[in-house]
Amino acid sequence: MKHIFLLLYLVLALEPTLLSAAxxxxxxxxxxxxxxxxxxxxxxxxxxxxxxxxxxxxxxxxxxxxxxxxxxxxxxxxxxxxxxxxxxxxxxxxxxxxxxxxxxxxxxxxxxxxxxxxxxxxxxxxxxxxxxxxxxxxxxxxxxxxxxxxxxxxxxxxxxxxxxxxxxxxxxxxxxxxxxxxxxxxxxxxxxxxxxxxxxxxxxxxxxxxxxxxxxxxxxxxxxxxxxxxxxxxxxxxxxxxxxxxxxxxxxxxxxxxxxxxxxxxxxxxxxxxxxxxxxxxxxxxxxxxxxxxxxxxxxxxxxxxxxxxxxxxxxxxxxxxxxxxxxxxxxxxxxxxxxxxxxxxxxxxxxxxxxxDILLNAITANDGAIRMGDWKLILNGNDGVTPSVDLATGERKKEGRKAKKERRSEPKAELFNLRDDPGETKDLAAAQPEKVKELRQRYDAYLKAAVKPLQFQNRK
Known part of the structure; x- marks a missing residue:
């Protein structure tokens, strides 16, 4: 009986440890x-x-x-x-x-x-x-x-x-x-x-x-x-x-x-x-x-x-x-x-x-992707998504024609933002911080070099 009580005591004492190990x-x-x-x-x-x-x-x-x-x-x-x-x-x-x-x-x-x-x-x-x-x-x-x-x-x-x-x-x-x-x-x-x-x-x-x-x-x-x-x-x-x-x-x-x-x-x-x-x-x-x-x-x-x-x-x-x-x-x-x-x-x-x-946000081409390092973010050829011509103040949408889209894509643009100071990405600092652009671009290019060609292109007949 003494041994049974001792065993019961040990089980109860160890129960929190056993549960935490689950x-x-x-x-x-x-x-x-x-x-x-x-x-x-x-x-x-x-x-x-x-x-x-x-x-x-x-x-x-x-x-x-x-x-x-x-x-x-x-x-x-x-x-x-x-x-x-x-x-x-x-x-x-x-x-x-x-x-x-x-x-x-x-x-x-x-x-x-x-x-x-x-x-x-x-x-x-x-x-x-x-x-x-x-x-x-x-x-x-x-x-x-x-x-x-x-x-x-x-x-x-x-x-x-x-x-x-x-x-x-x-x-x-x-x-x-x-x-x-x-x-x-x-x-x-x-x-x-x-x-x-x-x-x-x-x-x-x-x-x-x-x-x-x-x-x-x-x-x-x-x-x-x-x-x-x-x-x-x-x-x-x-x-x-x-x-x-x-x-x-x-x-x-x-x-x-x-x-x-x-x-x-x-x-x-x-x-x-x-x-x-x-x-x-x-x-x-x-x-x-x-x-x-x-x-x-x-x-x-x-x-x-x-x-x-x-x-x-x-x-x-x-x-x-x-x-x-x-x-x-x-x-x-x-x-x-x-x-x-x-x-x-x-x-x-x-x-x-x-x-x-750093965090790769995505890499499609040499001029279409983004990367973040610390507070800094480099975005290449950015667009506003499903509504590239949206008025961000009102949310009203405007269609972007094929010509406008082609023109935007034909002019690669690198933008640099400090997300700590500017989470809304309103101030492009690329011109003022060329060395930071270069640093992030090098990291981005390293990822891009290791990227696999998109499968949707590989599977086209």
């Missing part, structure tokens, strides 16, 4: 086309209470970078490598695309699966659709629900394929009624609830919202934002509220199952917003390498590890999530293809500086 669950929530200024914690008129609460309980990542458009960002996250490494840097995949994220790439799902995790994706894939070898279940995910490209929120028909159904569970077509964002969140919550308590979970939720076509869950959801907004912005707001509510259901499932206390949750967008979305105080929109196209609203929370109310202004990049997730999972970062991402947990938990000397 592998954490990892939940990555990705919005689509969400503007930096369209979240509550950035003072938006769009209501996001669940994400605001997450922000208060964790860290706001105020200099978190993604790529200007969807597919390259998702490839960067899944591989931990800049898309220039795989030829996926240029644009989104289209219906006719006969290529995808190269099969030799090891994904974060592969790495976490090997580390003993159940891996699941609920939402939009968009990194390879033309062959099943490129689909989620062939790229490291044990479970998948969602779509391969872009869909109508209610019919789930692919808007690239003339109404073809694009809604699948584990690679098989499935007909389900409901609003896409809601179904994605409900599936994610169900995955959490059925996950064995003794097995860690990696859950990737790339929501359909708020990508076009702008479709709110109901007329009532739009009306809730009127008359303070016009119909188009009210629809966007209702679409984002649906994303926030979906996040709330996922958080509730984590709470109900007792998993929340040992779960790292990260949230961001895949690129900047486009009108009627807002990216202020940053310049431009989706498809641009100005800050409005690539600086994402981002959060990270992990109870007991990331201090509530933390605000991080160190420059970070979505490629960093791969090594960060794998390291806290106790997985291996040894692989054939080297990572560009760095473990950012010391930044999140200890206030350490960014592990990057």
């Amino acid at each position: 592998k954490p669950d990892i939940v990555f929530l990705l919005a689509d086309d969400l503007g930096n200024a369209d979240v509550g914690w950035h003072g938006s008129d769009i209501r996001t209470p669940n994400l605001d609460k997450l922000a208060a309980g964790g860290a706001k990542l105020e200099h978190f970078y993604v790529l200007p458009v969807c597919t390259p960002t998702r490839v960067a996250f899944l591989t931990g490598r800049y898309p220039i490494r795989s030829g996926m840097q240029l644009n989104v995949l289209r219906q006719q695309s006969k290529y995808g994220m190269p099969l030799e790439e090891r994904t974060v799902a592969n790495a976490l699966h090997d580390a003993g995790y159940t891996t699941a994706i609920c939402g939009k894939w968009h990194v390879g659709h033309f062959d099943k070898a490129y689909w989620p279940n062939a790229r490291g995910f044990d479970h998948s629900l969602g779509h391969l490209e872009g869909i109508d929120y209610f019919t789930h028909h692919n808007y690239f394929k003339n109404g073809e159904l694009d809604w699948r569970r584990n690679g098989e077509d499935v007909v389900e009624e409901g609003y896409a964002t809601t179904l994605e969140a409900n599936e994610a919550a169900a995955v959490i609830r059925r996950q064995p308590k003794d097995k860690p979970l990696f859950l990737y939720v790339p929501f359909t919202g708020v990508h076009g076509p702008l479709q709110a869950p109901s007329k009532e959801a739009v009306a809730a934002y009127q008359p303070s907004m016009n119909e188009q912005r009210a629809t966007l707001a209702a679409t984002m509220t649906a994303v926030d509510e979906g996040c709330g259901r996922i958080f509730a499932a984590l709470d109900e199952t007792g998993r929340r206390e040992n779960t790292l949750i990260v949230f961001c967008s895949d690129n900047g917003g486009m009108p009627p979305g807002r990216n202020l105080p940053y310049r431009a929109f989706k498809s641009s390498l100005y800050e409005g196209g690539i600086r994402s609203p981002a959060l990270a929370a992990w109870p007991g590890h990331i201090k509530p109310g933390t605000v991080i202004t160190e420059p970070l990049h979505i490629v960093d999530l791969f090594p960060t997730f794998v390291k806290i999972a106790g997985g291996s970062l040894e692989q054939k293809l080297p990572l560009d991402g760095r473990d950012i947990m010391p930044v999140l938990t200890e206030g350490k500086p960014s592990p990057h000397e």
Whole structure:
């Protein structure tokens, strides 16, 4: 009996250590086309209470970078490598695309699966659709629900394929009624609830919202934002509220199952917003390498590890999530293809500086790309994204004709900004700081030299 009491005492004494040694669950929530200024914690008129609460309980990542458009960002996250490494840097995949994220790439799902995790994706894939070898279940995910490209929120028909159904569970077509964002969140919550308590979970939720076509869950959801907004912005707001509510259901499932206390949750967008979305105080929109196209609203929370109310202004990049997730999972970062991402947990938990000397924002050609080093940013042949002739003060759009676009592209321009003093990129310092331009240009050219030719050009007949 004496030995039994001693054993019980040792178990109770060691329990906190045993629990802290348990592998954490990892939940990555990705919005689509969400503007930096369209979240509550950035003072938006769009209501996001669940994400605001997450922000208060964790860290706001105020200099978190993604790529200007969807597919390259998702490839960067899944591989931990800049898309220039795989030829996926240029644009989104289209219906006719006969290529995808190269099969030799090891994904974060592969790495976490090997580390003993159940891996699941609920939402939009968009990194390879033309062959099943490129689909989620062939790229490291044990479970998948969602779509391969872009869909109508209610019919789930692919808007690239003339109404073809694009809604699948584990690679098989499935007909389900409901609003896409809601179904994605409900599936994610169900995955959490059925996950064995003794097995860690990696859950990737790339929501359909708020990508076009702008479709709110109901007329009532739009009306809730009127008359303070016009119909188009009210629809966007209702679409984002649906994303926030979906996040709330996922958080509730984590709470109900007792998993929340040992779960790292990260949230961001895949690129900047486009009108009627807002990216202020940053310049431009989706498809641009100005800050409005690539600086994402981002959060990270992990109870007991990331201090509530933390605000991080160190420059970070979505490629960093791969090594960060794998390291806290106790997985291996040894692989054939080297990572560009760095473990950012010391930044999140200890206030350490960014592990990057520089961050490549993208590199297309010798005169089309951008790089950041410290507070300095070099952008080559910049444009304002989906609205290159937009009036940034009013948000009014003007079409840019082919002639104007050709003229702009035929006159390469290097711009230099100090983001600490000028986050809105209003003061080009290239003429005043030629040595800084030269320094950043040399770093940019080194990346460009190592870049793979975009696959969409390699696959043209």
